[in-house]
Amino acid sequence: MEALGITARLANLNAHHLVELLNDKLFDPILPSHQPLSISRRLFVTWVFLYFGSLIVYFTFASLDFLIHFRLLAHRCLPENYLQTTQVRREITTSVKSLSIMAAMTTPFEILIQLGYGKIYYDPAKYGYAYLFVSPLLFLAFSDCVIYFVHRALHHPLLYKTFHKPHHSFINTTPFAAFAFHPVDGFAQGLSYLIFVFLVPFHAVVHLASLVVVSCWTMNIHDRVTWRIPGVNGAAHHTIHHTTFKSNYGQYTTLWDKLCGTFRDPHQWKQAGSPTLTEKQVYGKHA
Numbered sequence: 001m002e003a004l005g006i007t008a009r010l011a012n013l014n015a016h017h018l019v020e021l022l023n024d025k026l027f028d029p030i031l032p033s034h035q036p037l038s039i040s041r042r043l044f045v046t047w048v049f050l051y052f053g054s055l056i057v058y059f060t061f062a063s064l065d066f067l068i069h070f071r072l073l074a075h076r077c078l079p080e081n082y083l084q085t086t087q088v089r090r091e092i093t094t095s096v097k098s099l100s101i102m103a104a105m106t107t108p109f110e111i112l113i114q115l116g117y118g119k120i121y122y123d124p125a126k127y128g129y130a131y132l133f134v135s136p137l138l139f140l141a142f143s144d145c146v147i148y149f150v151h152r153a154l155h156h157p158l159l160y161k162t163f164h165k166p167h168h169s170f171i172n173t174t175p176f177a178a179f180a181f182h183p184v185d186g187f188a189q190g191l192s193y194l195i196f197v198f199l200v201p202f203h204a205v206v207h208l209a210s211l212v213v214v215s216c217w218t219m220n221i222h223d224r225v226t227w228r229i230p231g232v233n234g235a236a237h238h239t240i241h242h243t244t245f246k247s248n249y250g251q252y253t254t255l256w257d258k259l260c261g262t263f264r265d266p267h268q269w270k271q272a273g274s275p276t277l278t279e280k281q282v283y284g285k286h287a
């Protein structure tokens, strides 16, 4: 019986249910709503859910990563200037501002999903349990490919200065830089997560859990501490991206960088004296 209770509670951990719960418990006592929710009410509550949900994930995991992985384990192998307090403050303020707009841009897509226009499903047995476990891998593979090309496009001189430069103003990143983007940049790089659920069946709870995992991964690749796992695009790869601009555009794997000739191996890069490039060297007048 207890196991059934846990399963039922887990099944409720989906965006649709959480938005309705937020409305019932937090907003209805202040301003009662009618069922079904009006579109304006749904827009507002969904934005609150997305924004404050992403802030909770951001501050929880970036703080843990910062305190445990970044400061405790890595400080010996990082350069003297590994931590600049003013920079961390700027990473946080940029992320907090940007996440509010990114949440607003994501809200219409999330509402379409809530209204049943996506391929989100709620019964874990609908496509079988094997598919349930494989689907997050499909989600990662799809996002890995799309993010590579979106990220590469953002480095085009016509787009770079307006949209991607704010993120690259952080050279020696910390986990708090994970969402320090121009909102259009952050939204574009997260677009694959939205498109996927309109193309491929994805269980609601697995979808929400996958979003938390990819958010944590984004923090992880900005902490400058890497675990060398073959084929995985870790923090060392992303550090090279932040210091050379023209390589390692990948997010989860090194596959697309290798296929498209933009891969730079962190070990060889270190052996070569970790050469860096400046924005001016790469973009000239577009910097």
Ligand SMILES: [Zn+2]
Pocket: 151, 155, 164, 168, 241
């Ligand atoms: Zn970039």
Ligand SMILES: [Zn+2]
Pocket: 167, 222, 238, 242
């Ligand atoms: Zn970055």
